[in-house]
Amino acid sequence: MALPVQRVSVAAPTPPAPKPVAPPVTPRVQRVVNPTAPPPPPPPTGPPPAYSASEPPSPPSSSGNRSGESEQAPPAYTPVDFNPRALTPGQIDELTHKLAGPITRLLRTELRLERERIGKLRDPRR
Numbered sequence: 001m002a003l004p005v006q007r008v009s010v011a012a013p014t015p016p017a018p019k020p021v022a023p024p025v026t027p028r029v030q031r032v033v034n035p036t037a038p039p040p041p042p043p044p045t046g047p048p049p050a051y052s053a054s055e056p057p058s059p060p061s062s063s064g065n066r067s068g069e070s071e072q073a074p075p076a077y078t079p080v081d082f083n084p085r086a087l088t089p090g091q092i093d094e095l096t097h098k099l100a101g102p103i104t105r106l107l108r109t110e111l112r113l114e115r116e117r118i119g120k121l122r123d124p125r126r
Contacts, residue, residue, distance in 0.1 A: 087095070115121055
């Protein structure tokens with residue numbers, strides 16, 4: 001059984017619509033915000049000065065000094081007569097107790113960071 005086929009007549013293609021014309025662009029000008037400010041200085045045009053290791057560095061500006069104090073070098077190291085073998089047992093115990101806490105904290109922190117690094121956050125010993 002044959003079905004009737006409806007044919008559509010081929011019409012000529014319609015030309016594309018013309019592109020819309022954009023309105024003319026007017027330049028935008030920013031007004032001067034602070035007319036009393038001087039213009040920034042121009043960047044240096046020449047090469048930077050050459051570095052010489054034999055030249056002493058330039059002294060810092062006077063704004064770094066505190067209330068007119070002259071810059072003085074720290075006092076020289078004076079050796080102290082200290083013999084650790086001459087410590088009494090009480091002094092050794094006191095020193096041990098003072099150092100045990102901070103060293104233990106540092107060691108635990110290092111061990112925890114190592115466990116985090118390898119991906120084992122739980123300590124199986126506990």
